[in-house]
Amino acid sequence: MTSSDMEYLTIALPKGKLFTPAAALLGKLGCTAEGLSENSRKLVISNEVEKIRFIITKTADLPTYVEYGAADIGIIGKDVLLEESKDVYELLDLKFGYCRMVVAVPQALKQEKLSDYAHMRVATKYPNIAERYFHSMGIQTEIIKLNGSIELGPMVGLAEIIVDLVETGRTLKENQLVEVAQIHPATARLIANRVSFKMKFPRIEKLVEDIKSLLESEAGK
Numbered sequence: 001m002t003s004s005d006m007e008y009l010t011i012a013l014p015k016g017k018l019f020t021p022a023a024a025l026l027g028k029l030g031c032t033a034e035g036l037s038e039n040s041r042k043l044v045i046s047n048e049v050e051k052i053r054f055i056i057t058k059t060a061d062l063p064t065y066v067e068y069g070a071a072d073i074g075i076i077g078k079d080v081l082l083e084e085s086k087d088v089y090e091l092l093d094l095k096f097g098y099c100r101m102v103v104a105v106p107q108a109l110k111q112e113k114l115s116d117y118a119h120m121r122v123a124t125k126y127p128n129i130a131e132r133y134f135h136s137m138g139i140q141t142e143i144i145k146l147n148g149s150i151e152l153g154p155m156v157g158l159a160e161i162i163v164d165l166v167e168t169g170r171t172l173k174e175n176q177l178v179e180v181a182q183i184h185p186a187t188a189r190l191i192a193n194r195v196s197f198k199m200k201f202p203r204i205e206k207l208v209e210d211i212k213s214l215l216e217s218e219a220g221k
């Protein structure tokens with residue numbers, strides 16, 4: 001770590017649904033920077049007074065930036081952590097961004113039991129989670145990795161099943177899909193690089209404590 005790296009706390013934020021609540025939470029603690037916005041063309045935004053650097057990453061890549069120490073800490077969904085299995089510390093459940101990873105199928109293909117879906121094709125953005133889940137259930141399936149708009153898979157005959165995140169349930173409903181099993185719930189987490197956590201312990205620990213107090217006071221409202 002260079003002395004400039006030591007001086008700054010680099011925070012990774014993901015583009016997408018978690019960006020706004022994550023930036024708002026940190027902002028309440030004065031942890032922000034001028035021009036910090038999801039749509040910013042600048043991908044590194046610094047606060048020279050507080051010595052904070054924000055980097056904005058693609059959601060799935062965020063744990064990689066933290067694992068390699070390109071960011072000291074980051075905010076990311078538990079779903080991505082479970083999919084990516086990176087070597088990072090998970091410091092805190094931030095209790096926002098609540099959603100569920102589920103198995104869903106078109107209404108017309110709904111079976112009595114999960115094992116009736118054996119040998120069917122599963123479209124998902126989360127191939128590792130889907131693979132582990134069906135393997136743990138002893139059900140053999142073919143996993144097809146997609147990068148988004150998963151619901152399209154069953155509509156056009158690419159797959160019979162999907163494994164995807166559900167937040168409000170609107171997307172499933174609008175595409176005539178029904179949930180047949182829940183794999184796990186997910187919320188946003190604060191994660192840290194292992195070396196940064198030791199080298200910048202006082203700073204990271206203070207931020208963790210400040211976030212905890214803020215979450216507690218907001219929960220009590």
Ligand code: PRP
Binds near residue numbers: 151165170171
């Ligand atoms: C996520 C997820 C579902 C949708 C669920 O997709 O993959 O498609 O949100 O939300 P809902 O239950 O509130 O309808 P996202 O918008 O992140 O984009 P994607 O389809 O490109 O993955």
